[in-house]
Every structure is written in structure tokens, then in C-alpha cells.
Amino acid sequence: EDQVTQSPEALRLQEGESSSLNCSYTVSGLRGLFWYRQDPGKGPEFLFTLYSAGEEKEKERLKATLTKKESFLHITAPKPEDSATYLCAVYGGSQGNLIFGKGTKLSVKP
Amino acid sequence: ETGVTQSPTHLIKTRGQQVTLRCSSQSGHNTVSWYQQALGQGPQFIFQYYREEENGRGNFPPRFSGLQFPNYSSELNVNALELDDSALYLCASSLAGAGEAFFGQGTRLTVV
Numbered sequence: 001e002d003q004v005t006q007s008p009e010a011l012r013l014q015e016g017e018s019s020s021l022n023c024s025y026t027v028s029g030l031r032g033l034f035w036y037r038q039d040p041g042k043g044p045e046f047l048f049t050l051y052s053a054g055e056e057k058e059k060e061r062l063k064a065t066l067t068k069k070e071s072f073l074h075i076t077a078p079k080p081e082d083s084a085t086y087l088c089a090v091y092g093g094s095q096g097n098l099i100f101g102k103g104t105k106l107s108v109k110p
Numbered sequence: 111e112t113g114v115t116q117s118p119t120h121l122i123k124t125r126g127q128q129v130t131l132r133c134s135s136q137s138g139h140n141t142v143s144w145y146q147q148a149l150g151q152g153p154q155f156i157f158q159y160y161r162e163e164e165n166g167r168g169n170f171p172p173r174f175s176g177l178q179f180p181n182y183s184s185e186l187n188v189n190a191l192e193l194d195d196s197a198l199y200l201c202a203s204s205l206a207g208a209g210e211a212f213f214g215q216g217t218r219l220t221v222v
Contacts, residue, residue: 004152032209034209034210034211042216043216044213045213046213097143100154102150102152
């Protein structure tokens with residue numbers, strides 16, 4: 001069964017304290033892995049697409065990496081405005097839809 | 111380039127009623143997908159429309175139905191509402207065969 005597991009469920013950081021979020025996945029025929037940011041009550045905002053193991057993408061303080069079984073979202077020197085829920089999703093399997101994890105809720109305190 | 115827009119943003123319905131949610135896809139995108147997101151959970155796939163036909167469906171009962179129009183906009187209809195249908199309903203548009211999807215702001219449905 002295709003599935004995505006994210007850890008930790010919640011993460012509290014001090015401003016400037018770097019850390020990583022994990023996304024492990026099981027999917028038949030991975031066609032892409034996606035990271036989204038979601039603010040409370042809003043729709044997910046697209047961040048990155050990764051297609052193959054070894055690929056890396058960066059945007060401001062965020063860097064996403066991909067292996068054959070998991071992806072990491074590294075946050076360098078976070079700021080309070082980085083506080084949000086970060087969702088990981090895979091695209092593959094038979095239905096052609098995105099399969100999401102439950103997300104990691106990140107809180108960054110000043 | 112316009113993004114994905116959904117209407118209404120909030121809705122309160124009574125158990126047993128029917129509801130229609132609407133979505134305008136991003137310019138140039140021909141595929142629309144609908145997701146249900148319960149509080150504290152990731153979005154769950156309901157169904158996808160391409161060329162006005164349902165093109166994949168998640169584990170949702172037939173009382174969840176949809177339409178896609180020639181301009182690629184879409185509707186989600188839910189009949190016989192249940193309390194557990196209370197959730198954020200998200201519409202996402204994409205190009206066929208591409209996983210990269212862009213989401214609207216969602217419709218918060220509350221069933222009382």
C-alpha cells in the first residue's frame with residue numbers, strides 16, 4: 001500500500017536553530033515527491049518537486065533532499081515567519097493522485 | 111496568470127443537506143483534483159477530473175460527486191451530509207500527467 005509518514009509530528013525551534021523534517025515513503029513507481037507549506041486554515045503552498053534520488057532543491061532557508069526511501073526538508077537559521085505545517089506528498093501508484101503525510105507542525109520562537 | 115480560486119470560503123450546513131463547492135483552475139491547467147482535509151490530518155484524495163471525465167477516485171462514497179466544465183473549472187457535490195464531512199475541502203489544478211499541483215485556499219465546511 002502506498003503511504004507517506006512524516007516525523008516529527010511537531011517541532012519547536014528557537015529562531016536561528018537549524019533542524020530537519022523527515023518524510024519516509026512507500027509507493028509503487030515514484031513519479032515525484034513534493035513539499036508544501038500550509039498556514040492555518042489555508043490551502044497548501046507549493047515549495048519543491050524532487051524526482052530522483054540524490055536530487056536537491058533550495059529556496060531561501062529551506063533545502064529539500066531525496067533518497068530512495070525518504071526525503072528531508074532542512075531548515076537553516078529559521079525565523080518566526082517559517083512557522084507553519086509542512087506537508088510531504090508523493091505522486092505515483094495507479095491513481096495518479098498525490099498521497100500526503102500528516103505533516104510536521106513547525107513553531108519557531110523569537 | 112491566475113491562481114486556483116475556490117468558493118465559498120466558509121459554509122455551514124445541516125446534517126442530511128446537500129452542498130456544492132466550486133473551483134476555478136489555474137490558467138493553462140487541464141486537470142482538477144479534490145481533496146478533503148480533516149483537522150490535524152493530511153489531505154485525502156477524493157477524485158480527479160480530466161477532459162470533463164472522472165479520472166481516478168479515492169476511498170469516498172458515491173454521495174461525493176463532481177463535474178468538470180469545458181473551461182476546466184469544477185464542482186464538488188456532497189449529498190446527505192454527515193457530521194464527519196466537516197473538513198477543509200481543497201481543489202488542486204495541474205497539467206495531465208504532471209504531479210505538481212497548485213491548491214486553492216480551500217472551503218471550510220461545517221456540518222451541524
